[in-house]
Amino acid sequence: MFTATATATATRAFTTAWTASPQLPAEGFTPNWSREGFWRQSLRQTVRLTAGGGRLRVRLSNAYGTSPLRIAGATVARPARGAAVEPGSVRPLTFAGTAGAEIPARAEIVSDCVELPLERLESVTVTLHLDAVTGPATFHAQAFATSHRGAGDLLHDTGGHGFTESTESWYFLSAVEVDAGGRRDGIALFGDSIVDGFGSTPGANRRWSDRLAERTGRPVLNAGIGGNLLLNDSAWYGEKGVHRLSRDVLDHPGADTLIVLQGVNDIGFSETDQQPTYRPAPVVETGELIAGYRRLIHLARARGLRVIGATLLPFGGSDHWGEHAAKVAHEVNAWMRDPAHGEWDAVADLHRALADPADPDRLHPAYDIGDHLHPGDAGYAAMADAVARVL
Template identity: 55%
Template structure:
């Protein structure tokens, strides 16, 4: 979750909501017969009053599947107040959910929320409507939309087929899915979950990417630094068996471009990044979690590629490959680099900005992960 900001495109985080409903769709990578959701007010400036909540299987657009709408309660009550900096978990809702189903969560706020804790780059459709629309099936009243999620931090499934553990993809915008088709679930963690399913491995995959995230520094635009959010976004999730750590490009690149959104932008060294990775590895191993290190993709041609930045990327990737400190390596660099120039992202995998993959690139990333390493 992130602090309220204008983000990369229009969203509702800074203005918040009042006498409005927001409907958000999330595709799950597990299955179950009961659902709970977590709502976060981590970065709110006042207690968050949630007046009503519903859950359903998603239909087309803002519509939901008839007969699947469920009222959601909190200790038996239909409304809840989330304290500043806090979160709440709902009661379990009976609903049969299959792997790769899309769930719709509708929240209604009768009183002003103030700025909203949110996830800027969800690459999924969220909708807004006036009034309490939690029981609407058709969704016609939801006339506005963004690509962000608000307050919704987790969807938890229980019952049914055992999941046998969870894989967490931890990183920045490339893990988040920047450049992928909105609403299509073509991010690399989605593709990885599909590979696992096809291989008969019943493991859920959590996408813990935040666009622009830094390993070593907090950002008002891009969330808490990776080393501080690792515990809540990875270690504290139930049933985690492994984590793929894919981060560091922004720490390398931000210092090379003087843009307001790239602040803070200190000159981070490779040694500092390696020390941070070692800390994350130790924390994960202390919880019995396997750690897969992912190499940094080429980014020549982007706004923050320089010879100095490239030298850092090469050195960092070499350490990831040969240090032996990770349990395994996902060599995304090798899988997506141009054959003509290894400093360049292969054009067939480039979304157009020289550093983020497109849908085909994200598929290639997922294919580069050794499923047995998870």
């Protein structure tokens, strides 16, 4: 029988090895199952861990559910090809000692820990059996990885043949934590689609969060949401950064550093008519963004984190670019680089690292996926290298 002290000690041993920020059910950028939800189905999702350990546990989120979410059962396993998992590696998850759980609306749950030794940069497969109607599902729209579903209870289906549908979003799963002896050197990346990894090769783990974990050997928490804004909420793009930081970063165990890369959507959405759920967009001024950054710095510092600011990447020629956006981007980056105010613990100058020498307002062609806004794999590697130098 665990005492309260023993339970607290066990909790302190865990470090967050993977995260995905929850979002409202929405049509999203690609077809997904968030609005229809699940019923009498199993959901299988594989994620890559940035820390290793002998035991793990998972966090499941019903943050945007309007009714309780029933989990009939759950397992973890070592992944194989596609929806298959390694025979003999399947471990049942429990929740307060029972096989199933009910997560209240607007809440989350943490499973009991289970023994499944995994090394840093190995992946784990989490399978959920959802036997009752879930209603619209809390999800993360852009996974850049494949999730699977199939009819019935497939918790122990090692071959994966029962999983007949796939999508590139994550559902309900918001974190995996490992028993890493209480290490507290995690790096949390916070921001929009560039943090999320838009433009990286799907299924290849080539986001800059992946590259940073590989380069530093430290756990990395990815708290990016495509389209996310620092100052305003959006139906597709998540709650504003100043509101979601606590849930998506500070409430996870193990991070000691926060890196903020956010603001290009705040200033760019007013320049484009291409945003399907966010118009008319307010015209945001430099002082408003700086006030938002200061709010993030204050919240993170209050929890003992070191805070690194990342300059806005070049985005000239994109649909976010315009006279006002250019002015604010230049002013924000100048403020970040100015050592006089000393508000960041360090600054990663990603603008200079990725700029085209022939036109510093544009991404270097070698890093540009073609929309003049998002880097590809090579650009994300360059970003991680630039950040690693200031850690």
